[in-house]
Amino acid sequence: MFARTIPARSQQYLFSLITGLAMGVGFILSGSVARAQANLFKFDFEDAPGTATASDTSLGGASVSLSLKNGANTATDYHGAIGSGVSGQINGRRALDFSSTTGYGTGAAGPNAIATSAALGFGTVTSFIVTEWIKPTALPAAAALDGRLFVLGPNALTTDVNAPDTIGMKIQAPNQINFHINNGNPTATAIFPANLPLNQWLFIAFVYDGTNVLIYQGSETSAATLISTTAAPGLTCNLGTTSTLCIGNRGTRVRPFAGFMDDVRFYTNSGSASFVENIRQEAVGGAPAVTGIYPDGSLLQQATNKFVFTANSPSGIWGPGKNITNITMVLNGVDVSSQLVLVTNGTPANISASFNGLQKDQTNNVSITVRDASGLIGTATVVFDTFSPTYFTWEAEEFDHDSGQFIDAPLYTSYQTNGSYNGFDSVEAVDTHKGAASGAAQASDYRAGSLDATRTQTPAVTDTQRQKFLDAIAAGDASLVDHVVGFWSSAEWQNYTRTFPAGKYNVYGRLSCGASATLTFSQVTSGQGTTTQTTTNLGTFSFTGTSFSTYQWIPLRDGVGNLASVNLAGVSTMRG
Numbered sequence: 001m002f003a004r005t006i007p008a009r010s011q012q013y014l015f016s017l018i019t020g021l022a023m024g025v026g027f028i029l030s031g032s033v034a035r036a037q038a039n040l041f042k043f044d045f046e047d048a049p050g051t052a053t054a055s056d057t058s059l060g061g062a063s064v065s066l067s068l069k070n071g072a073n074t075a076t077d078y079h080g081a082i083g084s085g086v087s088g089q090i091n092g093r094r095a096l097d098f099s100s101t102t103g104y105g106t107g108a109a110g111p112n113a114i115a116t117s118a119a120l121g122f123g124t125v126t127s128f129i130v131t132e133w134i135k136p137t138a139l140p141a142a143a144a145l146d147g148r149l150f151v152l153g154p155n156a157l158t159t160d161v162n163a164p165d166t167i168g169m170k171i172q173a174p175n176q177i178n179f180h181i182n183n184g185n186p187t188a189t190a191i192f193p194a195n196l197p198l199n200q201w202l203f204i205a206f207v208y209d210g211t212n213v214l215i216y217q218g219s220e221t222s223a224a225t226l227i228s229t230t231a232a233p234g235l236t237c238n239l240g241t242t243s244t245l246c247i248g249n250r251g252t253r254v255r256p257f258a259g260f261m262d263d264v265r266f267y268t269n270s271g272s273a274s275f276v277e278n279i280r281q282e283a284v285g286g287a288p289a290v291t292g293i294y295p296d297g298s299l300l301q302q303a304t305n306k307f308v309f310t311a312n313s314p315s316g317i318w319g320p321g322k323n324i325t326n327i328t329m330v331l332n333g334v335d336v337s338s339q340l341v342l343v344t345n346g347t348p349a350n351i352s353a354s355f356n357g358l359q360k361d362q363t364n365n366v367s368i369t370v371r372d373a374s375g376l377i378g379t380a381t382v383v384f385d386t387f388s389p390t391y392f393t394w395e396a397e398e399f400d401h402d403s404g405q406f407i408d409a410p411l412y413t414s415y416q417t418n419g420s421y422n423g424f425d426s427v428e429a430v431d432t433h434k435g436a437a438s439g440a441a442q443a444s445d446y447r448a449g450s451l452d453a454t455r456t457q458t459p460a461v462t463d464t465q466r467q468k469f470l471d472a473i474a475a476g477d478a479s480l481v482d483h484v485v486g487f488w489s490s491a492e493w494q495n496y497t498r499t500f501p502a503g504k505y506n507v508y509g510r511l512s513c514g515a516s517a518t519l520t521f522s523q524v525t526s527g528q529g530t531t532t533q534t535t536t537n538l539g540t541f542s543f544t545g546t547s548f549s550t551y552q553w554i555p556l557r558d559g560v561g562n563l564a565s566v567n568l569a570g571v572s573t574m575r576g
Contacts, residue, residue, distance in 0.1 A: 037129065037267040037275060040122055043113075043247065044263055045096045048079035053096070053113065061266075062119040066245070071109030071253055078111055085262045086133050086201050086283045087220055093262065098248045099137040101258035105144025110256025112249035120152070121241035122268065129267040130167065130206040131279050132247075135260040136196050139174040146171040147257030149204070150264065151246040154239055160250040161186075165237045169206055171196075171257065179206050179213055181235045188213035188230035191549050201262075203280045208235065209270035211478070216276050222379045223289045224277045226298065230462065231481055281314055288313045288324060288370045290380035292352075295364075297384035300466050300510075304386060305358045307331075311370040311378070313349040321349035322372035329355060330367045360386050361506075363553050385553055387508070389467060392500065396485040397421065397446045397458040399494035400431040400573070404529020406497035412472060414479040422446055429531050432456045432494045439487025446483035456494060457487040463510070463551050486548075493575050495524060502569035507538075507556035509576070513545040521556050523566075524573035535575055539564035 039059035043066065047054055052075075055064045070076040078097050085093030101110045132150055140146045153159045153166030161168035161180040172178040174195040178186035196202060203218035211233045218224035247264055248257040263283045281289065292310040295302035307329075313321035328337045336355060343352045349372075358364065363385045370378045400406050401424035416423035425448040426432045439457035449455025460481045472480050485494060507521060519541040527533035539556040556564040 037269050037271050040266045040268055041120070041245075042263070042265045043096075045079055045085070045094050045261075048094055049077050050079065051075035051077050053079065059265075062117075064115050064117050064119045064245070066113040066115045066247065069112050069114065069253065071111065071256070073253065076111065078113070080260060084260060087285045087287070095133075095135070095260040095262040096248065097260055098257055099259055101138070101147075101256045104138045104256070104258040105140030105146055107145040107254050108256075109253045110249060110258075112251075112253045112256065113247040114244065114249075114251065116242065116244040118242045120239065120243040120245055121154075122239045122243070123241075125167075125237045125239060125268060126235075127210045127268070127270045128167065128208050129265070129269075129271050129276070130169065131204065131263070131265045131276070132169070133201050133203050133262040133264075133283060134257070135201045135262075136171075136198055136258065137260070138258040139195055139198065140171060142173050145255060146173070147248070148246060148250045148255045149177070149248065149257060149261070150206075151250055152239065152243060152266065153237075154243045155251070159244040159246055160252075160255070165239060167206075167237055169204065170255070177204065177215075179215060181208060181213070181232065182237060184232070184235075187232050187235070188215060188228060190215045190217065190228045191547065192217075193546070193550065201260075203283070205276045205279070207270055207276065208232070210234070216273070218277070218280045219379075220284050221287060221377045222381070223291060224273065224280045225380070225382075226273060228462070229465070231479070233478065282316065286314055286316055286319065286321070287376040288322075288372045288378035290368050290370055290378055293368075293380060293382055295382070295384040295386070297382045298465060299470075300385060300464050301387045301389040301391070302384050303360060303388040305356060305360070307355045307358055307364075307366065309353055309368060309380070310345075311351045311353060311368075313372045313376075315349075321347070322374050322376070323348040324351050324370060325373050326369075326371040327351065327353055328369040329353070331355070331357075332365055358386055360388070362386060387553070392498075392505075394496060394498060395421075395483075396494070396576070397483045398496070399426060399447075399456070399485075400497050400529075401426050401447075403427045403430050404495070404497065404573075408499050412468060412480065414477050414481070423448055425449070426456060426494075430495075430529060430533075433492060435489035435492035438489050444481075444483075453487075456485060456492070458483045459486050461486070462549065495528070495573050495575050497528065497571065497573040499571050500568035503567075505566045505568060506563050507566055509541045509554050509556070510551050511541060511543060511545075511554050512548050512551045513543070514548055515546075516542075516544045518542045519576060521564075522575045524575055528573045538566055538574075 039061040041061040080095040080097035085095040149169040151168040205216035207214040215228040216224040411420040413420040437453040446458040522535040
């Protein structure tokens with residue numbers, strides 16, 4: 001992670017330090033070659049009544065019948081009522097109804113939709129897409145035995161996640177869904193800022209392109225949005241000539257999901273964000289979508305004063321698109337809809353919108369609501385910052401090494417080289433001070449000292465992408481991920497020596513914590529590289545957080561709460 005410094009008025013450098021009170025993200029770019037997607041199966045649960053449900057073969061997928069069983073393994077009709085499915089109030093769709101699950105998260109047996117069939121023997125799979133709509137009616141405790149959403153593997157009735165040649169999704173916590181390929185435990189995870197909503201449809205897409213796991217989230221009213229990218233190169237699953245599929249449970253029926261499920265699909269080969277969004281739109285029946293958003297928050301430091309998006313009512317199997325009748329935009333809690341510039345793109349069903357009032361050097365939260373002539377609503381929410389990518393930045397894990405040595409403009413690499421801090425050691429009480437022993441849980445630390453809790457910890461983590469990581473990966477460093485200084489304890493510090501362009505700076509840290517934290521930022525005024533150092537306090541980063549995986553830009557403030565102005569020129573050592 002990094003912290004950054006925005007020059008105070010006269011300068012145009014951003015000094016970015018990502019500090020590891022919490023963790024930071026890895027930046028992964030897919031290198032796979034696009035191939036056409038082929039639907040292998042689709043279940044829409046429209047064939048009520050009955051104690052089995054057949055796949056929908058209209059997309060060319062396999063013909064498979066899922067047996068519907070209760071916790072005692074007795075055939076039971078779990079088709080939902082008319083209107084229980086996605087957008088059921090509009091189209092009358094049904095869903096798979098496991099809302100009767102009791103003892104959720106306790107390991108008690110519950111309902112399952114299961115099939116073991118040669119039609120599921122898809123052989124070796126190297127890339128795929130799983131999509132599923134879920135509507136939880138209950139949530140498990142944080143440490144519960146949580147419900148499975150989708151499990152596909154060659155292990156017959158023992159099929160479950162975290163097993164060879166299996167693909168699966170499960171609820172891990174009230175605000176977390178895990179995604180598994182083979183023995184990945186998990187291969188990827190999606191942590192939501194709040195608990196999954198009860199009694200609301202949530203669209204989940206699990207995409208593996210042969211290099212990365214990409215997780216998308218959407219709803220009946222909001223477009224599918226990429227929420228997580230995790231490196232997982234070269235994974236394969238051999239589904240053999242016969243495999244087992246479980247929806248809403250695992251083979252032994254003791255991990256039931258509580259709620260409704262609908263439109264479950266599996267495709268071979270990867271797909272783009274637009275392909276995923278098309279799947280979502282097919283289920284919701286043409287609700288308007290908000291697309292083409294920029295800044296979109298997919299990268300940090302998207303500096304611009306202009307925000308743009310498109311409101312579109314799509315045509316499809318439900319008929320032609322409808323006219324867009326209302327567009328609302330709320331920026332940081334203020335309705336700015338009257339300041340939007342709207343342009344009709346040939347038809348009132350497709351309108352481009354722009355807002356030219358973004359302020360620089362701040363984090364922004366935008367909520368958009370679009371309504372069409374039939375009353376359907378589409379929404380989108382995006383969080384992004386407008387700091388400049390040209391500001392002076394450094395990574396928290398790039399602290400001094402070997403008694404005060406430093407690298408100006410270092411490379412960020414997945415391997416050790418003299419131009420990178422990767423693997424370099426630091427000297428206690430000279431370059432760093434650990435404080436109380438903590439951490440040492442990961443062998444993938446960026447700096448020396450992994451698995452040693454008495455050393456400064458620099459674990460690999462996940463935060464929003466940055467262009468420097470994407471550029472390095474595109475240049476051939478395919479294994480590159482981000483790291484942070486993590487597992488902090490009281491009085492811990494690291495020294496950062498750089499050659500700074502002369503100027504006055506404001507400093508921002510990219511930080512996270514589980515509750516509240518205050519980090520002192522100072523300048524070493526003498527003794528750099530020795531055990532006898534003096535410092536001058538420059539200010540503090542003070543903030544409140546809710547999760548170690550949720551990062552914020554936090555400004556350095558002086559003793560009276562104003563933005564601190566830091567005067568730097570030439571070689572200086574910062575301490576944070």
